[in-house]
Amino acid sequence: MRAWLERAVGVPGGRRGKWLVLVTWLIAVMALGALAGKLSEVQDTSANAFLPRGAESARVNTELEKFRTDDLTSAVVVYSGHDALSEQARSKVQADRAAFVKIAAEGRQVPPAVASEDGKALMVVVPLPGKEQSVVADKIAELRRIADAHAPPGLDAKVGGPAGSLADAFTVFDNLDGTLMMATGLIVVVLLLLTYRSPVLWLFPALAVGFASVLTQAGTYLLAKEAGLQVDPQSSGVLMVLVFGVGTDYALLLIARYREELHRNADRHTAMQAALRRSGPAVLASAGTVAIGLACLAFADINSSRSMGLVGVIGVLCGFLAMVTILPALLVIAGRWVFWPLVPREGAPARAxxxxxxxxxxxxxxxxxxxxxxxxxxxxxxxxxxxxxxxxxxxxxWFANKPESVVAQEKLSQHFPSGSADPATIIVKTPDASEAVRAARGTKGVVAVSTVGRTPDGTLTQLAAVLPGTPDSAAAQHTVEALRQRVDGLVGGTAAQxxxxxxxxxxxxxxxxxxxxxxxxxxxxxxxxxxxxxxxxxxxxxxxxxxxxxxxxxxxxxxxxxxxxxxxxxxxxxxxxxxxxxxxxxxxxxxxxxxxxxxxxxxxxxxxxxxxxxxxxxxxxxxxxxxxxxxxxxxxxxxxxxxxxxxxxxxxxxxxxxxxxxxxxxxxxxxxxxxxxxxxxxxxxxxxxxxxxxxxxxxxx
Missing domain, CATH: 1.20.1640.10 (Multidrug efflux transporter AcrB transmembrane domain)
Structure with a gap:
């Protein structure tokens, strides 16, 4: 193994090996470049991507697919005011409801507005077509435009619900990878300029990190598409930051050792090979430790944590590979001048x-x-x-700046039972549905229970239970625990998640x-x-x-x-x-x-x-x-x-x-x-x- 490693580290710094490494990387990048841009296509943005594997709430999400003959997502439009709504405000809501019919899923009606007990709010539920985030985002934008237009004084309209949350999440995650990559790249370039004080040297680790990022994104895409590797927007965003961070770290260590060896050796090839031999074990141990540590997240239950760990392993290994192959090759091909104006010379004392x-x-x-x-x-x-x-x-x-869907949920909580816009979901076998309804209604904390529908084959029934407090409140979670004990079925929804x-x-x-x-x-x-x-x-x-x-x-x-x-x-x-x-x-x-x-x-x-x-x-x-x-x-x-x-x-x-x-x-x-x-x-x-x-x-x- 030692002899093999000795030969391997000699290739990037060798007179012929440097060209072989460069050509190999160029071919790989050209071949995989198109795949690197497709990583967003395999990202899992479903609710289960951020839930524990095997959790009851995740199983409910899976079972709900059996109920859908078409894909629908509900938007909730909340109209509210400080005082009881005027006739002018109610007329505005009725006109909006008529306009919403054109946006709703084909063949679906928009139910009449539901009034709050205090008379200060009206709620309209709009069934929207599709589960595709970009499609839902476009529909939500239309709803918000209609709801905001010609609103009388004192009437506030907010669009939220599951569809609103989906649209706002799409806005947050859209182009997240590109934004993170640009910001991280800019920071790395500035710090490399300050570190090396050279107008040229910073370019080489930056290029090597660029090679590593292409390989990382393409490799992650292929593993997600062909091997079922789970990738969510969060892990995809962390991936690029990790590649830039650890890749630049390894580059700094290698270049520092290479500079030392250039003061000892007249031949830059010999200097690079010595630098790789002496710093390579530390870089290998470092990359191995980080990769193994991240791989331990494979034993986590939460899918997003496990995804971040496994995706991170790919980034670290690709970053390591680039820094010990293409970076040394590029430095040796360029020669000593890349350190200008502080060019290291053999026998000259190293800069203090x-x-x-x-x-x-x-x-x-x-x-x-x-x-x-x-x-x-x-x-x-x-x-x-x-x-x-x-x-x-x-x-x-969840958001630093509250999106409209969050504000809509707050408005709902002020004027309606907090869980009415996002009730708990109960899945039971149809023969047990009546007993499940009685058990749910008898559970402390449950405000109301209704039957939503059945699967096409009639074997399963879906119930909706309105819970006290907001869906993520402690009261709602206690009620979920009680429902799971009393009802012979699966309990899901936001509170359960x-x-x-x-x-x-x-x-x-x-x-x-x-x-x-x-x-x-x-x-x-x-x-x-x-x-x-x-x-x-x-x-x-x-x-x-x-x-x-x-x-x-x-x-x-x-x-x-x-x-x-x-x-x-x-x-x-x-x-x-x-x-x-x-x-x-x-x-x-x-x-x-x-x-x-x-x-x-x-x-x-x-x-x-x-x-x-x-x-x-x-x-x-x-x-x-x-x-x-x-x-x-x-x-x-x-x-x-x-x-x-x-x-x-x-x-x-x-x-x-x-x-x-x-x-x-x-x-x-x-x-x-x-x-x-x-x-x-x-x-x-x-x-x-x-x-x-x-x-x-x-x-x-």
Whole structure:
């Protein structure tokens, strides 16, 4: 395996291999480019895409397909005022209802308007044709235009219901991938320009990431179409950010090592091959750790979490492949001039880029125990912010800016029984329908029960139960639990979906989190050939996660004004931060291990810190900035996940990896590498040296 890897890493930097790699990538991109643009065609936007697999509410959605002889989606138009509606307002509603008939599904009537008990609102339900989001969005736009036109003073008209929610979701997700890609690409380019201070060099990692994105989108599309891989708009959006983030991280590490080797070698091909040999294992271990960590989400129950994990694996692997093949080939083909104006020359001293990290290393080495205790106190104080974490977002809180469908639901809740526009759905066998109606009506909290219809073969009957409170309220969820106990059938609808999602989120945390920790620990043990070091590194990443969660919660409460945290954020934030956070520890400790084998424990840690400090900090800034793109999205759950990952990466990069990890390693001494070989012999001798000798070692560093 080692011999095969040696030959493999020599290809992109070889005199002939670089051209082979370039031609192969160009052919692949031209062949797959058309498929990359089709990813949106295989995205699953159904309600089940965001529900737990096998959940009762998801089974109800599946059973409902048996009732439909045609595809219909209901829009609910709510007309309301501060006082009882005037005759002029009622005439406007009647005229609108007549106009809605032309928009409704062919052959379907628009039922008469339903008045609220307080006389201040009227509700019109319009059956619309089709389930296609773009078609429904067009119909909703027409309804809103009619409802808004010529409204008398004091009459407010809002269009919502299932069709309104579908249309607003389409507006949010439409072109989401393109928007995220453009924003992320712009951020990466700016940061690369600031990092390299070269008008040329930034172009090469940007090109490599572009190659990786095409391969990622095409591969995801093919797996979704041919192998049934589930892709939803949320995972598709995260996919591109992940490719840009991790791809640029790997590029920064490789280019930094390549620059070092150019100072040692006259031939750029030899320099690139040496850079790949020496940095390749760290990049491979990093990509493998992130991929395996994300793959653990395959054991989650919530479909969207599982989709994000599996789709993310594709992105990480494609990003890794591009950075160790096409990027080295492009750099070697271009030559040294790409570093202009700071072109590295053989034998010339490297540009002094490490004084900051050398000073940090000296400070940490002078008082290692005080350093890690102080950093632990800071992260612990931030983690305290998570104690007041309020879990769960109501349906009206899903969007940063309330779309019209959410406002319509609020209006309905003010004037009608809150669940009347979105009742619970009960599916029962037709012979049991009468008993099910009696049981449902006798359930505490049920406002009303009605029969909606039967399947064409008459075997199943659909009931609608109006629940108290909004569909995602605690009262509605308690009523759903009671219905499931009393009714011999399946209970679904929005309230049931919220309940099932919350239960699954708790279960996923209990299952996936220990699995991720175990997998990452095994990878670190294999990489470092030790046990103490992996345990310490894993503990620091967990500390970083809780600090990020606490800091984010303080931000959500006091700055952003979010009423709660989406149920999926703690799990997804944990997986991303542990997988990506361990990235930088791998970059650092792989170099530290090399230097420790040469110079001993203390000098090895300090040299590794000073050598990797700049590149890892740059990589952390890039990754944090790419996830910060989510903060500007109108979807609160995605914005919250972006905040958690962004803050966590910054904490891990500038506090945990810079101070806590080196300080712990220095305080533990060679025991840090136990039971590996580095904990013995020369390393131990350096650790046991007298204080003057240790001071001399620090001065040499």
């Amino acid at each position: 880029t490490r004084p900051v990290w050398e000073r940090v290393g000296r400070i940490v080495a002078a008082r290692p125990r005080a350093s890690w205790i102080t950093s632990l106190a800071v992260t612990g104080a931030l983690a305290l912010g998570a104690l007041g974490l309020n879990m769960g977002l109501s349906q009206t809180d 919220t309940l099932d999602k919350e239960n699954a989120a708790s279960r996923d945390l209990d299952v996936v989190v220990p699995l991720v920790l175990l997998v990452v620990l095994l990878v670190l043990v294999w990489l470092l050939r030790a046990l103490v070091a992996p345990l310490v590194l894993l503990a620091t990443v967990v500390v970083s996660y809780f600090a990020a969660l606490g800091a984010s919660n303080l931000l959500f409460d006091h700055v952003m004004g979010y009423p709660g945290v989406d149920w999926t954020v703690p799990l997804l934030g944990f997986v991303f931060l542990v997988a990506l956070g361990i990235d930088y520890n791998i970059f650092l400790m792989h170099r530290v291990k090399q230097e420790t084998a040469r110079h001993g424990h203390t000098r090895g840690i300090l040299t590794g810190l000073s050598s990797t400090g700049g590149v890892i900090s740059s990589a952390g800034l890039v990754l944090a900035a790419t996830f910060a793109v989510f903060a500007g999205l109108p979807l609160v759950a995605m914005a919250q996940m972006g905040f958690v990952v962004c803050i966590g990466v910054l904490i891990d990069t500038f506090l945990v990896r810079t101070i806590m990890v080196p300080a712990l390693a220095l305080d533990l001494g060679p025991r840090f590498w136990a039971p590996g070989r580095l904990s013995e012999s020369r390393t131990a001798a350096v650790a046991q040296a007298s204080e003057p000798e240790r001071r001399h070692t620090l001065e040499n560093v």
